[in-house]
Amino acid sequence: MATNERMLLSGNEAVALAALHAGTHLGTGYPGTPSTEILEALDQLGGRAQWAPNEKVALEVALGVSLARGRTLATMKHVGVNVAADPLFTAAYMDLVGGLVLISADDPGMASSQNEQDNRHYARAAGVPMLEPADAQEAYDFTLTAFELSERWGIPVILRMTTRICHARTQVCPGPARPGSLQPGFQRDIPGRVMVPTHARPAHRKLRGKLEQIARWNDSEGPNRVYDGDRRLGIIASGVSVMHAREAAPGARVLSLGLTWPLPMETLRRFVGGVDRCIVIEEGDHLVYEALRADGLAVEGKPEMYRFGELNVPRVRRILAGDTSPEAAPPAGKPPELCKGCSHREVFEVLGRLKYIVAGDIGCYTLGVLPPFEAMDTCVDMGAAIGVGLGLRHTLPPEEARRVVSVIGDSTFVHSGLTGIAEMVYNPPPTGHVVLIVDNDTTAMTGRQEHPGTGRSLNHAPTQRMDLAEVCRAMGVKNVQVVDPQKPEDDFEGALKALMERDELSVLIARRPCVLAAPMIRRYEQAAREGAADHAQAPTP
C-alpha cells in the first residue's frame, strides 16, 4: 500500500504522521516551543495523545508503555529533557520492549526559550542513539527508523529536531504503515527492569555493548548519505545545517549524518580521507568536530563565534570562508507583549508599582519583565519562582525579605510548583512567604494547551480537575485566597498587600482565563455540558 501522496508538512506534523504509521499506542509530553504541535497533530490524525504534567512524568509513562510492549512517543522541548533526564539515564540501562522515541526539540537562537543548550550532549551522556532529520521528509522517515532501532536494541532513541525542522514545512511523501509486530502484554524481566545496583552494573556494560553494535549498524546501513561533489571541499553536517551547507557550497561533497550518535566512525574516516579539505558544519556546540579530532582526523571546525545562535546560509558561507569579522546585528523588531485585556497586565502593574522583589517563572507572564512593567527579578526554569523566592527570603534582611514574592503560572505550577510548596511548608522563612499563582486556565505561551488544572484533556474533553487552591491548603499553606485581578470588588492589590504584610505562608491565586483562550474554553464547557446531558438522557442498556 505504498502511496504516491505528496504532502507539505511541518517537521512536527511529519513526526506525528510517522508515529501514527508506526502504530504508536500512546504519545505523551509537555507543551514547549518548538515541540508542541506534535501531540496535537497526532491527536487530530486519530492517534492517542495526552499531556503529562511535566516531561519527567511523560517519559516515565512512555517507559511503562514500552514495557507493556507498546510503541510510544514522548515529546518535549530541549529544556524539558533536563526535567526528564532522571528517567532517561536509567531507562538507557533497561531492556525496553516496545519502541520508545523521545523527541527533543531544540531552540538554537532562543526564539522562545531561556537557553540554547545543545541536546546532542544527552545522547552521549545517557548513552542512547540519536537521529537528526534535515527536513520534514527525514523527520517522517527517521521517526519510523527510531521505533525500529528502539525495538531492535531495546533502548530509548532520541529524535533531535530544531526550530527549523519542527516549524519548517517541506515536502513529505509518506510510505506505507509500519506498525511492528508486538502485541501489548506483560512479561516479567527483573534483571532488565529493576535497576538496583546488582542489576544496573551488568546493565551498564550491556548498554555499552548495544552502542557498539548500533555504531556498526550505523556504518553499514545507517541513515547517512553522501551528496557527491568536488573532492576539493568536503562538508560533514547534520540536521538543517545539511541544507544550509548544500546551498552555501553547491559544488562541495556533503556527508549528511542521520544517526548522529553513536557516530559512524568508519564512514567518517572514509569521507574525510576522500576529500582535500574537510569542514564540520554544526549548529551549537563543537561536538562532531571534537569527536573527529579526538579520532585524529584532520577536519576543520567553525570559529567560536558561530557557536551562538542559529546557522543559516550566509553564516555557513562565512564559516567556509573563515570569516570572523563581526556580523551585522539584525535590526531590532518589536518585542512581544502581554495581550490587550490580559489579566497579567493588572498583576504586573501592581507588582511594579509596589516595587516587590519578584522571583518569576516561565510563561506568558515572563513578559512582565519588559516595559512598561519591568516587574520581574529572576527567571530560571519551570518552577524556580518558588525555590528562588524562598532562598531570597531566607537570606535577605527582614525588611527586604518581606518584599519577595514568587510568581508562577498555573501550568508551570502543576509542572514543577508542588515540590516548591512542600519546601515552603517544610522550611518556612522567618518572614513567611507569598506565592502568587497567575492562573489563566491554560498553558498560554505555547498556544493554549490544557493541563491537569484546567480539568480538560489534550483534546479538550472534560476530565478530573486538579484544584490548585485545595492542593495548597492540603499541603499546609495557611492562607490560600482566590481573586480575579480584573474584578474591582476582589481588590487584588489589597489582597496581595495584606498577605505580604503577614509573616505567614500564603498562596494568592489571581484567576482569570486567558483572553485568547476564553472563547474556546466557553465552547469546551458548553460541549461538555451537552455531552453530559446527552449521556444522562441515553437509555441504559
Added chain:
Amino acid sequence: MAVTNIVLAGLGGQGVVTASDLLSTAAFSTGLQVKKSEVHGMSQRGGSVTSDVRFGEEVFSPMVPDGEADFLLVFEPSQVEINRHWLRPGGMLITPDDIPEGSLRNRKSLNVALLGALSVQLEFDEATWMQAIRSRLPAKIHAINEQAFAIGRGAGERLGRETQTEGV
C-alpha cells in the same frame, strides 16, 4: 528554474503565518518544491513576526538568506524599515500602502489582499490561489478572503504597471 524567495513580515496576530501557509500551499500545488519556515512562541504575542517561503525545482535551506528576497510583503508600516534588509537589489516591496484605503470589507483580510498583490508577479493561475484559500481557511471566511484577494490582485496589476514605467 531559480528559487523564488519571499519574506512576509508583520506583527503577531496579523495573519503573517496564515498568509505564508496560503502562499506555500499554492506553490506546492503546482508541483514545485517548497520550503517555508518561521519561529513561533514568544514572537506571537504582538511582537515582530517573519515567515520565509521559498520555491523552485530544488530548495535547500528553509530560510531566505539575508539580501536575497525577491519579494518582501510587510503587513504593518512600522515593520518596513527593519525588514528591508531581506530584499535583494531590485527586489519588490509590497506594503499595505499598495492596497487602496477602505477597499477591504474586513481589515483582517489585509494579509490575503497583499497575497493578491503579490500574485500578479507569480506564475500561479487564479484557480490555484482560490484552491489554497478554500483548503486552508474556514468556509465562513472564504467569501471575504476571495474578495480581499481580488482587490489585492487589482492593486497589484496597477503596481506592476507603475513599476514597469519607472523602469526598476
